[in-house]
Amino acid sequence: MMSPKPAISDDRLVRSSPIRPAPLQVIHILGNSMRIWSVYSLYRYVSTQEESIVAFIFTCLVPAAIIFLVLQKPWKGRALPNSQVVPTVVNGGIMALYYVLWGKGLLTCGPLLALLGEYAGAVLGVLSAALFGRNVNLFKKVAGLAAMLLSYYLLSNGWATRTSFPLNSFAAEEELPIKTVGMKEMVVPLTAGILSALRRVIARRISLKNQLKRRLHAITIASATCFLFPVAMWDTILGSASDSIVKFQFPSWAYVSTILFGIVFVFYIDNLAEERCHFLFPY
Template identity: 40%
Template sequence: MMMMSEHTRGKVRSSGYNLPISRSRRSYTWHALHLVGRFMRLLSVYVVYQYLTSSGISVAIFTCICATTAAFMFLIVHRPWKGRSLTTYQLVPSIINGAFLSLSYVLWGHGLRACGPLRTIMAEYVGALLGAMSTLILGKGGRKWQKVAGLMAMLASFYFLSQGWATSTFSPFSYIDDKRTGENIAQKNPIGFQSMSLVFLGGAFAAVFRVIARRVSLKTQMKRRLHVVTVTSAACFLFPVAVFEATQKKSGIGLEISTTVVGIFLANSVFGVFLPFYVDLMADERLRIPVGSARHLLVTSVCVCILEILYGMDFSFIGFLVCALSLGLGIFESTPLERGHGKSSQLPLHAEKSNVSLLEDPRMMSRVA
């Protein structure tokens, strides 16, 4: 018995030593999946941008086809009609949430065509700005000046983006003005806030969509089923708009069926709508990286730098770095959970959510296609 007990203790002791190693390996795996998933989603944004600018297809038709394809994928995978029946309290907000999602899709598409992929991707974090404003106005507790400083940093970042600091054409940090690549040379004036209002509104509607989705259900399985209802209702809301656009003569130009076009539609449906839901859900629950947080912005910034260089866009690394750092510092200063991440990451998920109000949670009011 003595030998057996010592042997058992040795096994327990060795398994205890191996536990942190297995956890770290698992964490690296989740981080790698998050990075790859985020990169593929942003890659689909650049592919869609090239297609929208080169063809005359209507944004409503494009988003309707992609949303319908993704809705069929969600329906096949989850089958929300099976299992416990959904209540009216869950169905009605989810259907209404589909209207906000459809609006965000249409505004996102128009903003992408007008502003380009970099500004559109960064403007998705406008939800963090709305969350910071609501926390400052309605939140309780101290750190008011830090929240104000964070809010001002985010406003400055979006202003710099609207003035073209992330492009080599208009960046004050660009010293080689003659070597500009891409078709963006034809652009002579900065985009400005008027054109960027489309992507700002799209990001705001996407933030409202996430708030409603989180408030309706906190359970993962129920969240997936309700998301199917939301995407399906969004496709239904987009359908009459797409039909109306298709009846117009000018809107139908550019809608040609070919292998390349079908591939673009499928790529955006899979990597732009279908998979990002699971990637963001995994990052939120496994890695504690909610959409709109500073660490989420870090992953996005790395992927954007790689894609801007690969596609030969009008890109200024130093200007983009200033915009991203200003936005990240603003999110960090104005968000309570960012400062308490080191302590909260050791707690279970239900313990983290129990003491966080709706307006103080960055997962409630922040956005990421």
Template identity: 55%
Template sequence: MMSPKQNLEDRGGGGNSSQSSNFRQMPLQIIHVIGNFMRIWSVYSMYRYLSQTGASVVLFIFTCLIPASILFLILQKPWKGRPLSNAQVIPSVINGGITALYFILWGKGLKSCGPLRAILAEYSGAILGVLSGVLYGRRGHMWKKVYILYIPWIPFSDSPDVEARTDQVVGMKEMLVPIVAGVLSAFRRVIARRVSLKNQLKRRLHAITITSATCFLFPVAMWDMIIGSTSVELPFSTWAFSSTIFFGVMLIFYVDSIAEERLHMVFSSPRHLMVAGACIIVMEIVYKMDFSLLGFLICAAILGFGIYEATSLDRVRKDSLGKSDASNGVFEDQIEMSLPT
């Protein structure tokens, strides 16, 4: 039995340990902020390039994925080390098809809706993917789905001109595209977690996923070049292509992996949204977009509250599953996606 003095020492040591842990995590948090800032910067540069040149979204993404997949293969070397089983490779290849569809839908949503709405719609879609399983059959919580889906339609313009605001109204069809892309993004993360248990294995399988996504995009890009596009020529912009390759595809994967493994911060979390929101505000000001800071802050606060409510429902569901059947792992991946941060 421990004495009261020992208990006090343990409590004091626990506080010092918590402070030391936060201090050690500070560099990782800085890396996470910088990585997300560079990724969002690449999104804005991609949007400006697509909107000004009228280039094909599919061709642009395909052109960026080719060097990204080559670099992933060189860095991770999935053919070396412990041989990968078919139960790991086949789902990763299928995940490549889902990733290719995600890139196409998200790129088209970015071009039609703008970067701010596309990014928020991606968060809404990711949370919707979590809530779809948690709230299934619970009509009392359907309002959580409704206002999360409503977020991207909130006006963000400060322009007093009524005609200008009317021109910026985004229809339901346009907004559904990035929302579906967000659902696919959540789905591909679930598959990646399910087939990879170790960090190194996760990186090797991700190289296979990006390579297979490039292969899936090849016939679509060729079809778009021959039939779908009015011009075969793809204007070149060094910053738009390089930032998308290195920051939008490659760096963000490693940054999110570090945040998830070391900081326990996943994409569908309020902290992740807070970092992205700060980066969006900076980019909206730098790129001189027609931006309402107050409207965006209200929107981000409501979306953050929705994320918090979604994760709280997931924790309740996790507790109930643990009490009923500790070995039941049906909702394991959905719960893991929304760990409290």
């Protein structure tokens, strides 16, 4: 009579199973770090050259849209229904408005405050659902709301400034003048973060598969480029330098890094993290 095999304990299963998401988490952190680096490069270039930030973002979206269209080819495969195409085009309008507000907030508040305001505005909806949910007691609601308001107050009163960038001491360029930023200026990047979260929610609702999500994102980028074109032209005409688009140095590091790391690469990194590690990003 054969004796049954001893059951393997859970501890041995945990020890023997490899931790696969760890390299993906490292790649995700590196990808977002490169995106932050591109934001600092963009701010440094636009501040020193006095270019139109909206027109610069538009010129970055044009090649980014071409890259997404070439890689994803949304016109191939199964035809997309209007119930997905129409919300995707509307989502492109939301993305265009997000880039306008984010660019204005970047010039007004600086890169660090703009990034913090973007992330804070993006998680505002998640915090609101947690604070005002039914399953949370009153003390936790009041304490969480007070902590959120206090963090916004400290953020708007200069507790985090552009000079706090860890690599700032190694920079060779001269220091730019520090701007005083208040809560009024922080509304712009906060609103941009809320729009970014709304755009991601719409993209998740209309796309069930990751491959379909990539195809729809290519349409979203192309739609955002079309929506942003008249705004960029108007901002350039009203700006101090009417020929700012002509003076753009396209091979510059700010231009290349914004396209590759700020738009294209960060999307695939976040999409890979959502697919393999089951991360959900509110921003």
